[in-house]
Amino acid sequence: MTDPVILFFVLGLVAGLLRSELRLPPAIYEFLSILLLLSIGLKGGIELAKQPVITLLPQMLAVVALGIFLALTAFPVLRYLGRFTRADAASIAAHYGSVSVGTYAVAVAYLGARRIPFEAHMPLLLVLLEVPAVLVGIVLARGLSRRTRWTTVAHEVFLGKSIVLLVGGLLIGWAAGPVGLVTIEPLFFDLFKGFLAIFLLEMGLIAAAQAGMLRRHGLFLVAFGIGMPLFSALVGGAAGFFLGLSVGGTTILATLAASASYIAVPAAMRISVPEANPALSLTASLGITFPFNVLVGIPIYYALSKWMHAIMGG
Template identity: 50%
Template sequence: MQIDIVVVFFLLGFLATFLKSDIDFPEGLYKGLVLFLLLAIGLKGGAALEQYFSASLIIQVVAVLAFGFILPLIAYPLLRYFGLLDRINAANIAAHYGSVSVATYAVAVAFLESKGVEYEAYFPLFVAILEAPAIAVGILLAKQRNSSLNLKGLLHESLLNQGVLLLFGGVIIGWLAGPQQMASIAPLFKDLFHGSLALFLLAMGQIAARQSKHLIEYGTFIATFGILMPLIGGLLGGLLAWSFGLSEGGTLLLTTLGASCSYIAVPAAMSVALPQANQGIAITASLGVTFPFNVLVGIPLYYSLIHKLLFS
């Protein structure tokens, strides 16, 4: 099986760090690539939204929103009662796994494009929608029954974090501009997308290698959960896509979104909302286990199963 070229960059970063030959990747460049990918994905979806906007899409949006609330509610009892984590840390990690990874989604898009498989162009809207609900659910799960809830703060952290704001902002700009006006900025946001994703994955490989070293500290449960939860979320995402009647590419993308977990928007929001939570456990699970699993094994596995079971 041929590995997608952008994934090779991830392997290079991982191997370099694992062999203690760290690549000096500037932090400013990493942050800039995050901003670029968020905007590029949002703009692409927004440009297509006007063409595909319909009543059926609104129904799909509502269902995907509900999906975002359900995922952390599945992850929480697994972490709480099987992993024996305390309420706050279980809720914190559940929020990570209820949200999505923009980079994992971008890798899935690159995977489909390398195979020439079509997918619904409005999918960035689903990415933006799935960023927020898990943050709200995670904060609610962490609160004690007798503790007060800062509704204003909850809404701010859920809806105005960097990931949600830039994705939705890109969708709105792309929607208002339309395909014709978008053509003027396509050389930056379209033509350079795969190259920027490759650089970003190089940095992600370094981070994943550093986080994987902490697995001994946090035990085998985190490693097991980091693989099991993506399989559960991916299965549910695939079933939801099947119920929508999505294309083969769209089914893979929604499966991937269900299987992914956040390591940008949610950690930033939860570190403010739940400062007492151990963010190291969540980052180790998401970046040390789940992200590499999805990029190296999960996406090809999901596509193979989808193709054989639903579209062969």
């Protein structure tokens, strides 16, 4: 049976394409974003307290390298096959080297509904994947220019909403532990899927709003918005397998690699590469890749992870 949270996304997508009057107040969307980010961070922080961070160092370094590699791979495809300007190619590449928290939340719900366990420190890897591609995208667009406002960029990247809430949640969960969080558990844990469903309803509406850009930029964005996640998932899944992650953990890392940012990176690119067209990046990441991952991609990445562990692990 189809997961109801996915059906909420479909409802928003269809309503948006049919130009329904359905809208969520911006304050509600902001509130849901905060709750989801904190919930993910808190869950990861509880488990992070159970193991020394030093044991996770190889995975942390590998994930940073993964984000850099994906951005560097996407750039020449966009620049020379898609014939985008240098600024636009670098901006879109940064989006695809980074990560979507919404896609991560859907993957967690997908595995949870099927009782598939995964390593609980995955939110830490999620945080690490947010940053490297942004810096790579800026360098690809500008080089190591003195004109780049690195202080402002660093502030936007490291003190942006998503990073602050994820890291803050990790630290609170780590410090308080499961006993300390009992009183707030109903809000952040028990209602997680309900909040995610409403969040995905709004994401469906937003994704539908980006569909109009496809008339102007055609088939290349569609091909890239689907082909790049499939390639990235293969790389991320292989990385997860060789890092010793479980089938669930490999699925999560493949999903993270396949996702594209639509929160942190657009803000950083707006400051550092203002000449890049944000509509192109958002159309690709939010109008194509996000729906593809939510509706089709995550089951593919799970099947890929199972195959890797069955064939390569056996």
